[in-house]
Amino acid sequence: MDFGLNGKIAIVTGGGTGIGNAIARTFSEEGATVVINGRDKARIEAAASAIGPNAHGVVADLMTAEGSEILAEQAGRLGPVSFLVNNVGVFDVNDFFEVSDQRWHEYFEHNLMTAIRITRIVMKDMLARDEGSICFISSEAAIRSIGNMVPYSVTKTAMLGLGRSLAELTRGTSVRVNSYMPGTTATESVETYFADLAKQQGKSVEETLRDFYREVQPSNLTQKLIDPALHGRGVIQLMTNAAMNGVTHRADGGTIRSIFG
Structure with missing residues (x-):
């Protein structure tokens, strides 16, 4: 199936490893030019090289406004950004009563603010051009709240709210914002x-x-x-379907007992 990605520019944040890397590979395989970011130059360049000739690695820390601007600028040099996948995130198992305020702030910075900063830049241009698709990579933990991963669950739930709220800003345009909830991968x-x-x-x-x-x-x-490659296909399908806006696509292996999503 042709998803119409030839020549399109896609940013996949944190695309050097894991689900982000699988998504970046799928974009590349479908003919898009992919831009991934990371803080380690050698590692991110190696990841981009492994993805293919249509992939570019940018050293940029999205936990800073400067890093977000660098990523958007570097991607913009290749052409207008049509796809933005917000994938950066961290998780660990922890005792809620032992998680410090500092660690809570780190979770919000990693799992939410990184997405907010780059989206604030890229989405504004998408709306001006009336073209673009954004996807937030959340988690089934956003709904199946996990007691020994409270900061992770809370920030992933917040990401769903962010995605739906931003979708409201696209009313009457050709820009779309959706969320994707992978299961244990x-x-x-x-x-x-x-x-x-x-x-x-x-x-x-x-x-x-x-x-x-x-x-x-x-x-x-x-x-x-779940094989990460399956998420690559799932995200591409979600982001290229013009009928889907403001929705959350669930790909959790059926863990959440619901007929919706």
């Missing part, structure tokens, strides 16, 4: 987490994952980690 960080957990428990990774789905996510219908 086989990214580098998640695989490392389960490998460390298996070691702590004296089990194999396979046993640890089996227990995870039985005890933590018994409602999950696939009972396995």
Whole structure:
């Protein structure tokens, strides 16, 4: 299927690894020019090279206004930005009562403010051109609130509110803003987490994952980690469907028991 991406410019924040990298690869495979960012020059350039000749790595820290401006400017030199995927984020398992104010602020900076800063720049230009599509990569944790990941769940819920609110600003235009909620995915960080957990428990990774789905996510219908490449296809489909605006697309393996989303 041709998604009409040839020659289009796409920014995928944090596209060097994980779900962001899978999304960036899919954009590139579909003919788009992709711009990814990171703070480590060697790492981000290597990631861009691995994606393909249509990928560009930009050293930019979106936790600063300057970094957001650098990313938008570098991408803009290639042409008008038609797609913006806000993917930067962090997660960890923690005790709510032990999470400091500073760590809460760090979560909001990583998971929300990075998206706000770059969107504020890119979306304004999209509205002026009356063309563009934005996607916020949230998480199924935004709805399935997780007790040992409270800061992560809260900031991902806030991201859904941000996406819907910004969609309201597109009324009557050809600009769209949507959100995407992936479930537990086989990214580098998640695989490392389960490998460390298996070691702590004296089990194999396979046993640890089996227990995870039985005890933590018994409602999950696939009972396995999601291939990041599947999210690449899902996000492309969401962002190129002109009938979808202000919605949240769920790709969580059926963990959330709902007929909606």
